[in-house]
Amino acid sequence: MQSLEDNQKHLEARICAACTAAGRPRADVTLIGVSKTKPIAAVKAAAALGITDLGENYLDEAVTKIEACAELGLTWHFIGRIQSNKTRTIAQHFDWVHTIDRYKIAQRLNDQCPPDKTLNVLVQVNIDADPAKGGASTDGVQALINSITALPKLRVRGLMTILARDTDPGAGYRSMAQLFEQLRLELDSQHQPLWDTLSMGMTADLEQAIAAGSTHIRIGTALFGARDT
Numbered sequence: 044m045q046s047l048e049d050n051q052k053h054l055e056a057r058i059c060a061a062c063t064a065a066g067r068p069r070a071d072v073t074l075i076g077v078s079k080t081k082p083i084a085a086v087k088a089a090a091a092l093g094i095t096d097l098g099e100n101y102l103d104e105a106v107t108k109i110e111a112c113a114e115l116g117l118t119w120h121f122i123g124r125i126q127s128n129k130t131r132t133i134a135q136h137f138d139w140v141h142t143i144d145r146y147k148i149a150q151r152l153n154d155q156c157p158p159d160k161t162l163n164v165l166v167q168v169n170i171d172a173d174p175a176k177g178g179a180s181t182d183g184v185q186a187l188i189n190s191i192t193a194l195p196k197l198r199v200r201g202l203m204t205i206l207a208r209d210t211d212p213g214a215g216y217r218s219m220a221q222l223f224e225q226l227r228l229e230l231d232s233q234h235q236p237l238w239d240t241l242s243m244g245m246t247a248d249l250e251q252a253i254a255a256g257s258t259h260i261r262i263g264t265a266l267f268g269a270r271d272t
C-alpha cells in the first residue's frame with residue numbers, strides 16, 4: 044500500500060502537469076480530498092500534509108470527523124445526495140454544499156443555517172441527463188439559481204457535476220464549462236462577483252476536468268487509496 048505522502052506527491056504531479064498543459068496556474072485549482080469511508084486519522088494526516096479542503100458524502104461519518112478535527116481549521120464540503128431531513132445537520136457542520144438540485148433543499152439549508160455563518164453552495168447539474176443521478180437539468184438550472192439568490196444565508200458560487208461512467212469526460216466537462224460561462228452572462232449582475240466555482244473532476248478524469256476549466260477537483264482514491272468497506 045502506498046503512503047498518503049506518496050499518493051499526494053503523485054497526485055500533485057498530475058495536477059501540476061494538467062495545469063501546465065491547460066496554461067493555467069496551479070493556484071486556480073483547489074484540491075478537495077474526499078475522505079469518505081476513511082478514519083479520522085487519515086483526515087488528520089492529510090491536514091498535516093497541507094490539505095485544507097475535505098469532501099464527505101455520508102453525514103454520520105462526516106460529523107464525527109468534522110467534530111474530531113475542529114481545531115484544524117479545515118474547510119468541509121458536502122458532496123453527497125441530500126435528504127431533506129438532513130439539511131439541518133449539513134447546514135450546521137459544513138462550509139460548502141455541492142449537491143443542491145432543487146429549491147426545497149436550498150430553502151431548508153437557508154432556514155436552518157446557524158446565525159453566525161453563510162453557506163457556499165453549488166448547483167449540481169445532470170449534464171449528461173443520466174437517470175441514475177441527481178442534478179438539475181440544464182434547462183432548469185438558471186431559474187433554480189435565480190431563486191437561490193434570494194436566500195440570504197446562501198451564496199451560490201457556481202456549478203458541480205458528476206459524470207456517468209460512459210460519458211466522455213472531455214466532452215462532458217466542456218459542456219459544463221460552456222454552461223458555467225453562459226450563466227455568468229445571463230445571471231443577474233449581483234451574482235457575478237461570486238460566480239467563481241466549477242466543481243468537477245475525480246481520480247479517473249482530473250486531467251480532462253482541469254483542461255475544461257474546473258476550479259475544484261474532488262479526489263478520493265488517488266489520495267487516500269481504495270475506499271474502506
Ligand SMILES: *Cc1c(COP(=O)(O)O)cnc(C)c1O
Pocket residue numbers: 077079100122123205245246247261262263264265
Ligand atoms: C467519491 C466521490 C469522489 C471521489 O472519487 P474518486 O474517484 O475516488 O476520486 C468525488 N466526487 C463525488 C461526488 C464522490 O462521491
